[in-house]
Amino acid sequence: MIELQITDGIAEVVLNAPEKRNALDASALTELADAFTRAERAGVRALVLRGEGKVFCAGRDISQVDPRTDDTIGYLRDGLQPLLQQIAAFPAPTFAAVQGAALGVGLGLLIATDVVYVAETAKFGSPFAALGATLDSGGHALLFERLGAHRTLDLIYSGRLMTGAEAVAAGLFSQALPDVSLLETTRAAAAHAAQGPTLAFIASKELIRGLRDERLGLWQSMGGESAAQAALAETVDYREGFAAFQQKRTPTFTGRD
CATH class of the missing domain: 3.90.226.10 (2-enoyl-CoA Hydratase; Chain A, domain 1)
Structure with a gap:
């Protein structure tokens, strides 16, 4: 079925x-x-x-x-x-x-x-x-x-x-x-x-899960955001997003690393 x-x-x-x-x-x-x-x-x-x-x-x-x-x-x-x-x-x-x-x-x-x-x-x-x-x-x-x-x-x-x-x-x-x-x-x-940055979306899912399931507070969540952002900074999509912004064009994300 x-x-x-x-x-x-x-x-x-x-x-x-x-x-x-x-x-x-x-x-x-x-x-x-x-x-x-x-x-x-x-x-x-x-x-x-x-x-x-x-x-x-x-x-x-x-x-x-x-x-x-x-x-x-x-x-x-x-x-x-x-x-x-x-x-x-x-x-x-x-x-x-x-x-x-x-x-x-x-x-x-x-x-x-x-x-x-x-x-x-x-x-x-x-x-x-x-x-x-x-x-x-x-x-x-x-x-x-x-x-x-x-x-x-x-x-x-x-x-x-x-x-x-x-x-x-x-x-x-x-x-x-x-x-x-x-x-x-x-x-x-x-x-x-x-068409979006899949790894960034997954990071947000994980942050929301922590807020919901682990009842993380503001500062714990903010620390998680910082760690997620640092990890994303190593990805192709992150660099593509910044380059597209600076070049005033639409980004093309691969959705992975």
Whole structure:
């Protein structure tokens, strides 16, 4: 159900099981991890993650799950979490185009992606109460960080879903767009990033990761910026950027060293 397409240095990873709302079982997680591995090995300079059909990803595929024997830990901790960490560490800018619902695992995929463009009518939230379950895939951390405790628990208790427009207004994602222009805009953003200094973008990803995951303070982050800038000063793209500025021309970046 997972497809990988690579064109002009840009990867497109597609969740292609619209008949089941792109829900992901354990084997699909493995397929998705493999697609990201192959994209990385191909040296792509940007990646787009999207879903076919009316829904981005409805979450875990539980259609065949028996709750009495289900290996929840195996799916979430041993299968999903390493995948999300792999996506977050992908060595190029990543973008998601989100239409319809992105719930549970679908929301987790977005948390791990650098830039998330959503349809104005997309749906986000925690419908897990209907299953006697709780929000997973990193959803608590995302919602608490952006919405605070009261609004997060209100969404969890009520099961209400936010629209894409509401989610962006609340600071959850990058941009809310009309459905008809969502994919075109996302692809254009990825194409633009693919022409940029990839190593500099990776440095920024790592700095943001430190701020988010390690809770680095201002001076620690500033020290990290200084070290990253010194390392980038040794790259071809850095020298090309300076030369282009001084010569008043558009730089041509290779995206590597």
